[in-house]
Every structure is written in structure tokens, then in C-alpha cells.
Amino acid sequence: MRINPSILAADFVNLERDIASISTADFVHVDVMDNHFVPNLTFGPQMVGRIQDVSPIPLDVHLMIDDPDRWAPGYAELGAFSVTFHAEAAADAVALARRLREIGARAGIALKPGTDVDQYLELLPEFDQVLVMTVEPGFGGQSFLDAVMPKLGLLRAEVKRSGLDVWLQVDGGVDENTIGIAAEAGADTFVAGSAVFKGDPATQIAALRAAVDRHVH
Ligand code: DX5
Ligand code: ZN
Secondary structure (H helix, E strand, C coil), X not given: CEEEEEHHHCCHHHHHHHHHCCCCCCCEEEEEEECCCCCCECCXXXXXXXXXXXXXXXXXXXXXXXXXXXXXXXXXXXXXXXXXXXXXXXXXXXXXXXHHHHXXXXXXXXXXXXXXXXXHHCCHHHCCEEEEECCCCCCCCCCCCHHHHHHHHHHHHHHHHHCCCCEEEEECCCCCCCHHHHHHHCCCEEEECHHHHCCCHHHHHHHHHHHHHHXXX
16 A cells, blocks of 8 residues: 655645655655646646755656647656556557656556546556546646546456556545545555645545555455
């Protein structure tokens, strides 16, 4: 199980402090938004490079941007542990994933709630993680969409069948109540923004881990 707090819910003028506060998590989830693929704007490579410099834990970069074919490799070159781009935005998802792996990052593909998973099942060997969005990408603080859980079931079955080491990530509306639903559906990597930063992050991270344990044991 991996807990990846999203710093979208952190204080952007105290990012170093807030990133230090999540050192008990597995990865820091960095939401890059370009105001084109999604109607919101966050930060670009310069900022992500500085986050990489100060973070005590590795970076899980989630690109909500147009033309990831052009921009995603730059984030891998900065040293991000994983770089996830959206299936809906990529011109050649397989070529891009191969490029990311070549640079040394784990390659991730993200699916919006309305994007079908079927055509990606046979491409799983090309990826290290699949991010199943449980809200429409763009903003924190939205409600978890149970309706996408069948996609996780299909992915989990294919990961089991193939024996591949592909992590299955959920992102959006993940909190102490919904994380168990995602775990039961097959997720093993959980992104949480507001649920982590609404209180003391270390306490919230521990509570999320405990909630997963209650469901998978
Ligand atoms: C939404 C982002 C998420 C966001 C999740 O587009 O991809 O990572 O930070 O925030 P919460 O956990 O508040 O739904
Ligand atoms: Zn995200």
C-alpha cells in the first residue's frame, strides 16, 4: 500500500514546510495543470525541480496537461520517481511511456472518469502504474466517484493474470471513508489531498493506512 499526499491541498507559499510534514508518506503527489487540459493552473518544471530539491520523499508527478508527448520527459529528467500523463492527451502513449522509462522514471497513464479502460489492458506491460481518476481532474475537494470502481476491478484482474508489477492508483475524493472502497476494488496506491492537509498530516496519513488495513485484512 502506498499513500501519496497531493500538495494541491498544501499552502503554496509554505510548500517546503508542508512537504516536510508528509515525510511518513510514500511519495509526494505533484499535480501539474496547464489551464488547457484542465481549467486550473498550478506549476511547471521550474517549481517541480525545486520541490524535488527539498522533498524528503520521491515525487509522483501527475500531468494534467496538453501535449504530454512534448513536456513529460522533462519531468522525468528532473528526477521524478514516476511521471503520469493522461491517456486522453497523449498522441502516442506507448512511445511516451518508453521514453519516460528510458530516462529512468516509472511511466504512468491516467484515465479520466469517462475514459474506458479496455483498450489499455493489453498495453499494461508498457506502464508501471495506472491512475484511475475518481473525480474529474482539475480541482481538489471533490466527491469520490464510486462509478469508476469496475475499471479498477478489470485492471486488478489483468495485473494478477499477467503477473506484471503495475501499481493501481486512485486520485480524487480519497478519504478515510472512501479509501476502503478503492482498496477493495483493487487499488494499491492512494492519492489524497484535502484528507491529508485538513489536519495534522502525519496523523491523517496514519489514519488512511489504518483504513486500508481494515479493508484488506
Ligand atoms: C485533482 C488532482 C488530485 C487532487 C485530489 O485533479 O489530480 O490529485 O489533489 O484532491 P482531493 O484528495 O482533495 O480530492
Ligand atoms: Zn492528481
